[in-house]
Amino acid sequence: MPLNQALKGREYQEVSFPVERDHVVQFADAIGTDDPVFRDPEAARAAGYPDQVAPPTFVTKMQILTSGQVVLDQELGLNYAMVVHAEQEYEWRRPVVVGDVLVATPRIADIYVKGPHEYLVIEAEMKDASGRVVVIARSTLLSRGTAGG
Amino acid sequence: MAVLRFDEVNVGDRLPPLEKVVRREDVKAYADASGDQNPLHQDDNFARSVGFPGIIAHGMFSMAHLVNALTRWVGDPGELTSIKVQFRGVVFMDETLVAGGEVVAKDDSTRRVRLSVWTEVDRAGQRVLPIKNSEAELQLG
Numbered sequence: 286m287p288l289n290q291a292l293k294g295r296e297y298q299e300v301s302f303p304v305e306r307d308h309v310v311q312f313a314d315a316i317g318t319d320d321p322v323f324r325d326p327e328a329a330r331a332a333g334y335p336d337q338v339a340p341p342t343f344v345t346k347m348q349i350l351t352s353g354q355v356v357l358d359q360e361l362g363l364n365y366a367m368v369v370h371a372e373q374e375y376e377w378r379r380p381v382v383v384g385d386v387l388v389a390t391p392r393i394a395d396i397y398v399k400g401p402h403e404y405l406v407i408e409a410e411m412k413d414a415s416g417r418v419v420v421i422a423r424s425t426l427l428s429r430g431t432a433g434g
Numbered sequence: 435m436a437v438l439r440f441d442e443v444n445v446g447d448r449l450p451p452l453e454k455v456v457r458r459e460d461v462k463a464y465a466d467a468s469g470d471q472n473p474l475h476q477d478d479n480f481a482r483s484v485g486f487p488g489i490i491a492h493g494m495f496s497m498a499h500l501v502n503a504l505t506r507w508v509g510d511p512g513e514l515t516s517i518k519v520q521f522r523g524v525v526f527m528d529e530t531l532v533a534g535g536e537v538v539a540k541d542d543s544t545r546r547v548r549l550s551v552w553t554e555v556d557r558a559g560q561r562v563l564p565i566k567n568s569e570a571e572l573q574l575g
């Protein structure tokens with residue numbers, strides 16, 4: 286069944302995401318990076334950061350929280366078993382550091398058809414406590430073979 | 435750690451390839467750290483039910499490895515300003531994932547550098563690119 290095109294532009298509930306030291310270390314371990322700025326606040330300060338730095342793709346964790354609301358939206362009609370992650374984009378305005386509390390309001394940026402497939406673009410602007418944009422995340426999910434109805 | 439300078443980089447320079455053998459425990463650790471618990475990345479029976487021979491790594495697992503290659507090369511993770519990747523293939527367990535890239539443009543006025551980036555695996559003698567047609571941008575000093 287095709288996706289509900291009327292939901293283009295729909296915004297979802299704001300998600301808040303505190304960047305915690307232990308999670309940053311767990312993520313650095315999982316992706317296999319040994320850069321001390323991801324693990325040691327002193328090393329991060331020596332490199333000019335206010336605190337321990339999160340690896341750039343740490344924000345994937347927040348993105349999964351935000352896009353969860355979209356993919357589970359009953360009105361959208363997405364069958365998750367048919368979904369493939371087709372594209373991912375991040376724009377960093379500054380590095381994320383421990384102590385940041387990021388907030389984002391996920392939004393359906395686009396829904397379009399290409400051949401037999403449909404594409405769903407979810408965007409989340411992650412802002413810090415002062416309201417400044419820190420990261421923009423854009424995910425394109427491909428819904429296999431659902432364009433025909 | 436030495437941080438790469440704009441003047442040290444030339445169009446055509448290659449990102450030093452970064453290799454990683456993809457183990458089941460690494461993919462599980464990534465699922466736990468990222469919160470993406472899709473069974474396609476943990477449950478062989480589920481993966482087979484949707485047409486794969488066994489579990490596959492998350493696309494974002496490969497993207498994180500690619501970003502590791504970039505930040506190691508630059509020496510400062512804060513200098514990565516954007517990345518846009520296309521996932522065009524899967525990565526199976528015990529394959530060797532190699533992140534690569536090439537400098538395609540330099541902007542003297544902003545000191546930004548653009549790279550074409552990819553990941554590759556050797557699958558039965560064939561070079562397969564799970565991430566391709568992708569770009570990253572760095573802000574160098």
